[in-house]
Amino acid sequence: MLRINWANLRNSHETPWFILDIVMLGLLTINLIWLLFDGLYGTEFVNHQLEKLTPGFEAAYAPIHRNFILVDLVFISIFFVEFCFRWIVSIVRKEHLRWYFYPFLHWYDLVGLIPLGATRIFRFLRIFSILHRLHKFEIIDLNQTAIFRFFTFYYDVFVEELSDRIVVKVLTDAQKDIAAGSPLVDDIGRRVLAPRRPVLTQWLAGVLNHLGQTIHHGDNGEAIRQHVSKSVGKAVKSNAQVSTLTFVPVVGKTIEKTLESAVTDIVTQSLVNLLSDIDADRVDGFINAGLEEYTPTADVLDKEVLMIINECLELVKSHVAQQRWKSELVKKEQAIPDRPE
Template sequence: MLKFNRDRLRASHEGIWLAIDFIMLGLLILNLAFILFDSLFMTDYFRATLDFISPSIAEYYRPLHNNFILIDLCFVAVFFTEFCLRWFVSVKRKEYLRWYFFPFIHWYDLIGCIPLGATRIFRFLRIFSIIYRLHKYKIVDLTHSKIFQFIAFYYDVFIEELSDRIVVKVLSDAQKDLRQGSPLIDEIATKVVATRLDTLSAWIASTMAHAGYSIEDEEAGLMIRDHVKSSVAKAVRENSEVSRLKLVPVLGNTIEQTLESAVADIVIQSVIHLLKDMSPQKIKYFMTHGVTASLLEEKALDKEVLAILDECIELLKGHVSNQRWKTHFEQD
């Protein structure tokens, strides 16, 4: 059921236009009924049915049928006058950017005014335009009506099915391209990564410098420094050459501990300076002229990456193909 919101009607100051809409709605229904009846009247079967019901019906209607064009032109005159009036008001209110946008946006109203058999069907769309206009001003709420919910649901089903098939088609074409040996990895490296090498180098250098300052900080880098010291101490103790220092009388353990501390500090400072001194130019040079993998390893890696992409696309296709609208019936 359509519910009228009187508060919204008073707030919108559209009372006059609402009255015009109802008048036009009544005229549209009358005009469409007249067109339908006159179209049926031209058939022998329908006239025979009318004669069977009452011969006087056909006799009374025959003058209207003979002047159908004239009567229809009267309806057209009213419809066209209402169209021009709304156009004038639209220009005055500046509803659109240009004054001539109105007839293009409401093309169905203009075409419906043409008194031809093929164009009269567009007058039926005026009914929906009037109801939509009332819904836009929130004077009529269509969202809770059964018809609106029915149309909205199957519209969503249609859009979902159509979009899913388009997406699956696109993904399938991408898969086919990959399986035929698409140079995707090379294109990513040359057209995507290479063009952003300066940005990547600057980001990597900034990250490494930040890591160096973090390790150097007494609080932030405490855990890493302790880990390095313990690793160096373990390595020093396990070294056979250093272990011989223990044989030195009295000073053996002291020398070993001093050496452990000195080596740990040297390693930590070396790592800190290495990270802090890494400039974007050095990173870029290393990325450009650094040691690369062998040709066989590169081909194997490219093949594995393409296989991963193929599997990901396959999973994505399965997810897209899932008909989520069916859950509506399952919940019922």
Template sequence: MLRVNRENLRNSHETPWLVLDLVMLGVLFINLAWLIFDSLYATDFIYGQLDAHFPALIDTYDPVHNNFLLVDLVFIGIFFTEFCFRWIVAVVRKEHLRWYFFPFLHWYDIVGLIPTGPTRLFRFLRILSILHRLHKYKIINLNETAIFRFFAFYADVFVEELSDRIVVKVLSDAQKDISAGSPLLDDINEQVLAPRRPVITQWLAGVINHLGQSLNSDEHGEVIREHVRKSVGKAVRENAQVSTLNYLPVIGKTIENTLEASVTDIVTKSLVNLLNDLDSDRIDHFISVGLHDYTPSADALDKEVLNVVNECIELVKAHVSQQRWKSELLKKESAIPTDRPEG
């Protein structure tokens, strides 16, 4: 049931408009009820029943039915006057960017003024317009009504089902294009990556330089230096020429340890200098020259990439195809208490 929020009504200063809306709602209901009755009156069945049970009503209403257009013109005049009044108020309040926007935004009111059968149905939209206006000012809350929740739920169901099928169709068509040998990798390389190569190389150079600084840092580079030390030490110990130093008495082990430490320091400093000296120009030159003759198709990389893309699309399709409205419906049904209190 709709409840009027009186505090919001006072704060919005829309009380005169609420009175006008209530009056127009009453006029609309009378007009629509009269339209329905007149349409039913024109049928043979209803006319026969009224003639059999209420002949006096037939004699009274026949002239009205024969000139119903004139009766409807009275309501049309009321609706048109109210429409012009709201248009003038909208222009004074500057509710729209242009003064002539109002009739375009309220086109259903104009269509409903046409006195023909199909166009009269647009007068129902005036009721929704009035309710929406009251809801906008928080004078009433349509979200609290069962009818609104009912239609909102099934509207979401319709939109979800329609959008899911459209998305799945689009993704399926994309998969067909990829399977048919679409030059996706070439397009990505030429149209996406190539224009952004300066940015990518600049970013890559920054990452590499940061790694060099971290490696040279006493705090962050200790792990890498320890790994280099162990790797160099293992290589030194396994080297046949260096292992002969163990035969030297007293100084053999010292020379081996010194050699191990020196090689470790040389390798570490070389890595740091290599990483710090790389800039975007060198990386771009390496990509242009060093990778010029490398073809990913030689090792079927493009096929694997397309397979990855295809599998990702399949996952997206499976996620999109999930009917989330069913889980929402089950959740609502489970929230409804089923146990009745014993009387």
């Protein structure tokens, strides 16, 4: 049910416009119902039934039907005056960039004023325009109406079904291009990554520098040191030459621990220095050195990358093809309480 928010109506200072909208809604409803009745009256079946059931009314309405264009002109005159009035107000309020924008934006109001059967249908749009204006000022809430939810749901269904099929078709064509040997990986490297190589190398150098600073300071650095210490400890204990130090009387164990601690600090500090000293030029040099050593076996990696892309597209297609509106409809049906028998 459509409810009026009186508090928002008072706060919006749109009460005069609200009254005008209600009056226009009433006139539009009367006009459209009258148009429908007059159209039915013009049919032989309805005219014959009225003549049988209410001959007095049929005889009285016959002159009105023959001159209905004059009756409609009365409504058209009222609608036209209201349209001109709103146009003047929009100019005074400077609602649009140009004074002549209003009739272009409300073209359906003008078309609906033409007294022809095909154009009178546009008067329905005036009703929607008024309701939208009241909804915009939160005087009414169309979201709470059953008819609005009905049309919104089936509009979403239509859009989802149409868009899903378009997306699936596009992804299928992309998969066909990949299967046909489209040089996608090369194009990505040449057209996407290569122009952004300076930015990527600078970013990678910054990440490595930040990683080096993080290792050098803070809890993360301590975790790295502990890991390096464990690794060095295992290496020292498994080394035959170093393990002989344990046989040195008194100081054997101390020397081993000191050596282990020193190697841990050296390895950790070397890692910190390596990461902190890396800049964009060195990263770029590493990339160049790696590319120069490119071998035909890397074609296998290209194929794997293409397979990954193809599988990802297949997952996207399966996800897009899911009809989510059906699950929403099931949820709505489950949310409706069972009616008592």
